[in-house]
Amino acid sequence: MSPTKARSACPRVPGFKAAGLHCGIKGENPDLALIVSDVPAQAAGVFTQSTLVGAPVALSRENLRAGSVRAIVVNSGVANVAMGVRGESDALKMTEWTAAEVGCSSKEVLVASTGVIGEPLPMKALRRGIPVAVESLTEDGLSLAAEAIRTTDTFPKWASRKVKVGGRNVTVAGIAKGSGMIEPNMATMLSFLLTDAQVSSAYLRGVLSRVADRTFNRVSVDGEGSTSDSVMLLANGHAGNERFTRRRQPGAEAFEAAVGDVAESLARDLARDGEGATKLVTVEVRGARTAGEADAAARRIANSMLVKTALFGGDPNWGRILQTVGAGRISMNLPRVQVKLAGIMVFRNGSSCGPAARRKAAARLEAEEISIELELGAGRQSAGIWTCDLSYEYVRINAEYTT
Amino acid sequence: MSPTKARSACPRVPGFKAAGLHCGIKGENPDLALIVSDVPAQAAGVFTQSTLVGAPVALSRENLRAGSVRAIVVNSGVANVAMGVRGESDALKMTEWTAAEVGCSSKEVLVASTGVIGEPLPMKALRRGIPVAVESLTEDGLSLAAEAIRTTDTFPKWASRKVKVGGRNVTVAGIAKGSGMIEPNMATMLSFLLTDAQVSSAYLRGVLSRVADRTFNRVSVDGEGSTSDSVMLLANGHAGNERFTRRRQPGAEAFEAAVGDVAESLARDLARDGEGATKLVTVEVRGARTAGEADAAARRIANSMLVKTALFGGDPNWGRILQTVGAGRISMNLPRVQVKLAGIMVFRNGSSCGPAARRKAAARLEAEEISIELELGAGRQSAGIWTCDLSYEYVRINAEYTT
Numbered sequence: 001m002s003p004t005k006a007r008s009a010c011p012r013v014p015g016f017k018a019a020g021l022h023c024g025i026k027g028e029n030p031d032l033a034l035i036v037s038d039v040p041a042q043a044a045g046v047f048t049q050s051t052l053v054g055a056p057v058a059l060s061r062e063n064l065r066a067g068s069v070r071a072i073v074v075n076s077g078v079a080n081v082a083m084g085v086r087g088e089s090d091a092l093k094m095t096e097w098t099a100a101e102v103g104c105s106s107k108e109v110l111v112a113s114t115g116v117i118g119e120p121l122p123m124k125a126l127r128r129g130i131p132v133a134v135e136s137l138t139e140d141g142l143s144l145a146a147e148a149i150r151t152t153d154t155f156p157k158w159a160s161r162k163v164k165v166g167g168r169n170v171t172v173a174g175i176a177k178g179s180g181m182i183e184p185n186m187a188t189m190l191s192f193l194l195t196d197a198q199v200s201s202a203y204l205r206g207v208l209s210r211v212a213d214r215t216f217n218r219v220s221v222d223g224e225g226s227t228s229d230s231v232m233l234l235a236n237g238h239a240g241n242e243r244f245t246r247r248r249q250p251g252a253e254a255f256e257a258a259v260g261d262v263a264e265s266l267a268r269d270l271a272r273d274g275e276g277a278t279k280l281v282t283v284e285v286r287g288a289r290t291a292g293e294a295d296a297a298a299r300r301i302a303n304s305m306l307v308k309t310a311l312f313g314g315d316p317n318w319g320r321i322l323q324t325v326g327a328g329r330i331s332m333n334l335p336r337v338q339v340k341l342a343g344i345m346v347f348r349n350g351s352s353c354g355p356a357a358r359r360k361a362a363a364r365l366e367a368e369e370i371s372i373e374l375e376l377g378a379g380r381q382s383a384g385i386w387t388c389d390l391s392y393e394y395v396r397i398n399a400e401y402t403t
Numbered sequence: 404m405s406p407t408k409a410r411s412a413c414p415r416v417p418g419f420k421a422a423g424l425h426c427g428i429k430g431e432n433p434d435l436a437l438i439v440s441d442v443p444a445q446a447a448g449v450f451t452q453s454t455l456v457g458a459p460v461a462l463s464r465e466n467l468r469a470g471s472v473r474a475i476v477v478n479s480g481v482a483n484v485a486m487g488v489r490g491e492s493d494a495l496k497m498t499e500w501t502a503a504e505v506g507c508s509s510k511e512v513l514v515a516s517t518g519v520i521g522e523p524l525p526m527k528a529l530r531r532g533i534p535v536a537v538e539s540l541t542e543d544g545l546s547l548a549a550e551a552i553r554t555t556d557t558f559p560k561w562a563s564r565k566v567k568v569g570g571r572n573v574t575v576a577g578i579a580k581g582s583g584m585i586e587p588n589m590a591t592m593l594s595f596l597l598t599d600a601q602v603s604s605a606y607l608r609g610v611l612s613r614v615a616d617r618t619f620n621r622v623s624v625d626g627e628g629s630t631s632d633s634v635m636l637l638a639n640g641h642a643g644n645e646r647f648t649r650r651r652q653p654g655a656e657a658f659e660a661a662v663g664d665v666a667e668s669l670a671r672d673l674a675r676d677g678e679g680a681t682k683l684v685t686v687e688v689r690g691a692r693t694a695g696e697a698d699a700a701a702r703r704i705a706n707s708m709l710v711k712t713a714l715f716g717g718d719p720n721w722g723r724i725l726q727t728v729g730a731g732r733i734s735m736n737l738p739r740v741q742v743k744l745a746g747i748m749v750f751r752n753g754s755s756c757g758p759a760a761r762r763k764a765a766a767r768l769e770a771e772e773i774s775i776e777l778e779l780g781a782g783r784q785s786a787g788i789w790t791c792d793l794s795y796e797y798v799r800i801n802a803e804y805t806t
Binding site: 049352392 | 456712795
């Protein structure tokens, strides 16, 4: 996996500082991240839709209701899920300890934890670590935070965009962690997006909801969903732009596009870095009878173990693609069905395009970024998903990941 | 994979003959199977619910409507799917050639094909092979037929039961092939069940429908469904029992139980022999709010790549089990949730049962047959599924399976 993205300089966002360090939760690696805004920031969040939710998610949801936010504290290594009353109390302590050092209310602190489920958070390590993190805050600390939130990620993930609105420079930056268990609807993934734009709270929530729907919720590594997935967006107003309060306002569209670009870059990196992944795969389904069928077809293809192993093997196997879509009872009009693999048409008019097309597609499937395009011929709806292949390495990582 | 089942003697059913041989579709292995009843038999079938259906499935469905059946002809190696008009004509020819040799109408012949999708059937091989198969028919040929329908199966599968009804011996026997891509609703699997019972056609259809629902439709290897799945049940009446015409009739219950036992034995073998499988896994979900949620929870667990790799690794990872159920938005009442792995309680009262329980469960997970029992604490509905683990071998088989 080429860590291309990680080599670009990690961005600064005016008015935000960050830190990342090892506090003692896991081995030798950084395991505690902190992001602080120097003024109360507007904040929005989208979270896992699982019926089993980690204590940090529950607490962050609650604190987001209260209004503005000063800090986000995150640990990796232990997820603080299914720990009952103790889990709730531990998540609360993380916000209290952070608030005490930052000098704000604990309600102004968001919290996230990622890692093993069902083990207690090592609170002594966090008690010691949080003050050190606050002392280590720097304007350039976002890359360290991106390191500290990793679990099985093979590279840290960040992205940023600048956009000019009404003569003011607005910065948007974000970090993310993902790897296994990533599915749309915020399944096992953390992302923290920061901007210095001046915005209303309701507007910000709208931006995040729309952006997440077409970026983070369109990534699927293995069809799983986690208990802790969280995307948070903070806006501290430092840019001094005319406050965005609605979508159709000068500059607001450009701003939302910038947030979308950052989120899309992170989302693609999440798929690219799926556990054991060797390829980033873009699935595009067109011609579906309904939007629901378009989405279901894209997800079935993205999550099919048979399709994913074929991609790992570089096999232009359109049969498995049609088979998994058919098994989902998704309408297709076979004489109008088309399958393109890595840009090469391999199935058309109800039958194979033959061995020459297959060979050409097989050669193209060697690339690190490939596409599957499926025309169902049954209607006008479309949907896309980013995913990855399924390799021996996925099995190794997940057969040997602790108990 | 221990071929235990295959070592038992392959059964005979009075009035049926069978054959299995190599006709030249694939390498050196048997690839053509034939089953013939010496008199017209009552017949029932259940088939894939995919929206992409192979020509043999379409033709067999049609012929079953016509009434009685004399023969089933099956090839492995090429599935005859997505081949348009040629596919339909090839399937028809298989029935015509068989009918000509057996001496019956082509409408009295059922047909099935399994193997690669999107390639033409080698009709010359079949033209030569079918007469040879008819000449090779013997009363002991069912084991050869079981061999000939294999694709990636590591062992041939058969089972039989005898039951006495009204002083008459009734025999039920069956063969099956499965391996990858097996999911409930008849996803990639063939099974042929034979009995000498005397039955009405409507009764036989009811028996097969009920039996398939609780056996073949409760197997899931990788959540996929095939275009060619077929289960066929033939009853030729040789036993001379008082004709079964309804469920509540003396002996009918015992007969249905025998059909169920044969089907269950075959279904378990299909899970046991999933591609690359090292363990047969029984998933039992209880305490679900609705029957739909019970079924969805069992299927999510059975098809979760994370759960399956953990089982391969012998990891008593209840976290992944709860996570995939939660991600399916299935109701659970966490304080009442319980997880048992291989009979050992590892999660109860909203939290882990601790490292000693985990170690005990890990030791038990070394076995070749293991169970996952989940109590959701949310209601009274339950559901079960047979599945298998996910190994390196699954990836190897499916990354390297043709193009």
